[in-house]
Amino acid sequence: MDDTRYDLLLRGGRVICPASGIDGVRDVAVRDGRIAAVAQTILPSAAAEVVDVAGKLVLPGxxxxxxxxxxxxxxxxxxxxxxxxxxxxxxxxxxxxxxxxxxxxxxxxxxxxxxxxxxxxxxxxxxxxxxxxxxxxxxxxxxxxxxxxxxxxxxxxxxxxxxxxxxxxxxxxxxxxxxxxxxxxxxxxxxxxxxxxxxxxxxxxxxxxxxxxxxxxxxxxxxxxxxxxxxxxxxxxxxxxxxxxxxxxxxxxxxxxxxxxxxxxxxxxxxxxxxxxxxxxxxxxxxxxxxxxxxxxxxxxxxxxxxxxxxxxxxxxxxxxxxxxxxxxxxxxxxxxxxxxxxxxxxxxxxxxxxLGLSDRIGALTPGFAADVSVLHDDRGRFLLRDNEDTRVIADRLLRPAFCLRAGRRFDADSPILPQAIAA
Missing domain, CATH: 3.20.20.140 (Metal-dependent hydrolases)
Structure with a gap:
């Protein structure tokens, strides 16, 4: 008997969903291209695919x-x-x-x-x-x-x-x-x-x-x-x-x-x-x-x-x-x-x-919403940022995209226009 209830499970990331008031380590389950559940623990055996996102940020798309x-x-x-x-x-x-x-x-x-x-x-x-x-x-x-x-x-x-x-x-x-x-x-x-x-x-x-x-x-x-x-x-x-x-x-x-x-x-x-x-x-x-x-x-x-x-x-x-x-x-x-x-x-x-007048369908990890999810690296260190006046700022945190889900489908962050991290 197949006990699989979810297509995909994002496990162990820091989930921040302002619309839901969630900020903490959570698991996010996806089924049929939609958010199925957000909980502190979801059994990995309940999902056909499990992605470990520990140490990463898991945000609404x-x-x-x-x-x-x-x-x-x-x-x-x-x-x-x-x-x-x-x-x-x-x-x-x-x-x-x-x-x-x-x-x-x-x-x-x-x-x-x-x-x-x-x-x-x-x-x-x-x-x-x-x-x-x-x-x-x-x-x-x-x-x-x-x-x-x-x-x-x-x-x-x-x-x-x-x-x-x-x-x-x-x-x-x-x-x-x-x-x-x-x-x-x-x-x-x-x-x-x-x-x-x-x-x-x-x-x-x-x-x-x-x-x-x-x-x-x-x-x-x-x-x-x-x-x-x-x-x-x-x-x-x-x-x-x-x-x-x-x-x-x-x-x-x-x-x-x-x-x-x-x-x-x-x-x-x-x-x-x-x-x-x-x-x-x-x-x-x-x-x-x-x-x-x-x-x-x-x-x-x-x-x-x-x-x-x-x-x-x-x-x-x-x-x-x-x-x-x-x-x-x-x-x-x-x-x-x-x-x-x-x-x-x-x-x-x-x-x-x-x-956009679309709070009823995007911008949140709400069960039933399309599974639009962004997973980010949250790097710590010393990173050089600069603006268009060439003012340079040393940041101790740098966010970088890892991948996203768009209606449950995964896309890796491989865009050739993404900036490269510059260590300071």
Whole structure:
């Protein structure tokens, strides 16, 4: 008689599931691609396969709230979704503004449906979506926004579209003022979806200069357009127009906005600065979610021998030559800044699930949920981390992905874009 009740048992890891209030050594059992049980002890004989994860972290499948995975269509920005996702230990990725109402059908067919990773999108407010805006800034004018069409697309594709993406940056304001952001906020309100707002210079100024716009005033002009649940991105950006003004002080409106229900997403990427983070954290700017913001300009993408490196041939792009990173590396950076692991884990699990309106299906190790699980190495020692200003930090802990389960199927963390640990 076969007493096997489970397909897979993850045995002896430190399980942290903020949604369930679990933090301790537990066993996690999987059956038919779903979480079957989480308990202090589950008999190994009850499972067809047992994986010893002692000494490792066992977390709900990591959720990257800021990805760029509309491969090819968004030019050099778009990375392969599984390289960013399951092959990096991340089970769910959210493409921030890659698809638009015009290109969403292609995103659904060739990215979301074709990937092993669970993929969602925040729909671009712009008809062109997340093309390489530093080349074509005029495509991001008010004439490039169709409010009615974008609202219609968002509402009709709710299974895939979980929010709207807009940009509040000095280059756009110098060209068109606040009009585009007002249109993005209208799309968000009418579709009843959160608006994710990029802060920090992105496209550069027009030849005529700033046209009287002051980057330090963007934040206080945009926040009144937003609603509770909307997301302020790049709190630790090194670029003008972010959370910190020219005097190096956090804008007073930020704390009030957070108290009123607005959320903060790190959006690590090429923006992240330890210097700015150290000024922001004491002022209460604690991130709610932790998007990695990897894209083809800030991620070293190995190319087959004899082929040109399509990601690094634009010498004028501001993001070239940056440090290699990942979502788990970004988690390590938060810990190096003094945020405890127990506060970092919700940033990549239960909080993103809530941001997406999907707490009933992802972000937790709840029996009956799809078995999305991330297993991480928790290395101790001295490790060198650096940001995009080449500030170097010595961390005593480094998180690295070992493998993940996506709906119960195992994927080893073998992505070629993962950073290598550097001993200090």
């Amino acid at each position: 990591l959720i990257d709230t800021h990805a760029h995975v509309y491969q090819y269509v968004t030019g050099r920005f778009g990375l392969n979704p599984d390289m960013v996702g399951v092959r990096s230990g991340v089970t769910t990725v959210v493409d921030q503004g890659g698809p638009s109402c015009m290109t969403l059908p292609g995103f659904r067919r060739f990215i979301a449906e074709a990937s092993e990773t669970r993929v969602y999108a925040f729909l671009s407010a712009y008809l062109v979506g997340g093309l390489e805006g530093h080349f074509y800034p005029n495509l991001y004018s008010p004439d490039g926004v169709d409010v009615d069409a974008t609202v219609k697309s968002a509402i009709e594709n709710r299974d895939l579209v979980r929010g709207i993406k807009g940009h509040a940056e000095i280059g756009g304001f110098a060209r068109w003022g606040i009009k585009v952001m007002e249109m993005a906020a209208e799309i968000s309100r009418r579709s009843d979806l959160p608006l994710y707002v990029h802060f920090g210079q992105l496209w550069g100024l027009p030849e005529s200069g700033a046209n009287g716009e002051d980057a330090d005033t963007i934040m206080e002009r945009v926040i009144p357009l937003l609603r509770p649940g909307d997301v302020l991105a790049h709190p630790f950006t090194r670029h003008p127009g972010g959370f910190i003004n020219e005097e190096g002080v956090v804008h007073p409106i930020i704390r009030a906005a957070m108290d009123a229900g607005l959320k903060v997403d790190v959006g690590h990427g090429s923006h992240f600065s330890y210097r700015v983070a150290r000024a922001s954290l004491p002022a209460g700017v604690i991130p709610y979610t932790l998007g990695a913001d990897m894209h083809g300009y800030n991620t070293e993408v190995p190319q087959p021998a004899g082929t040109p490196d399509e990601h690094h041939d634009d010498e004028n792009h501001p993001f070239l030559g940056q440090a290699r990173f990942s979502l788990t590396q970004a988690m390590s950076s938060m810990m190096a800044l003094g945020i405890p692991l127990e506060q970092v884990v919700p940033m990549v699990t239960s909080h993103p699930a809530a941001m």
